[in-house]
Amino acid sequence: MLTKLAIVAFLVVIIYNLGAGLYFMMTDKGKTDRTMKALTRRIALSVALILLVMLGIYTGVIRPHDLGH
Structure with missing residues (x-):
């Protein structure tokens, strides 16, 4: 829940x-x-948000759903 709040705050x-x-x-x-x-x-925050989401996916904090299965 905290990750979603952080993403919304960034946006x-x-x-x-x-x-x-x-x-x-x-x-x-x-x-x-x-x-x-x-x-x-704005550009710096957008890049930071993308990098944080990538880091979250890599560490397992964010689990994207798989549309293929």
């Missing part, structure tokens, strides 16, 4: 950073680098 923060990037892009009009920083954080 919420990723979506927040995506929205922040959109907001900064519309309001700053290219005068600051806040858009770039928000989107860079």
Whole structure:
């Protein structure tokens, strides 16, 4: 249950950073680098989430269901 909560928390923060990037892009009009920083954080969090899910599957904490059987 804790792993699902962590994954959902990561996704919420990723979506927040995506929205922040959109907001900064519309309001700053290219005068600051806040858009770039928000989107860079989003990419870093997405990569971290993918790596954590892969680590969870490798260690057995996360058990994906097998659709083939």
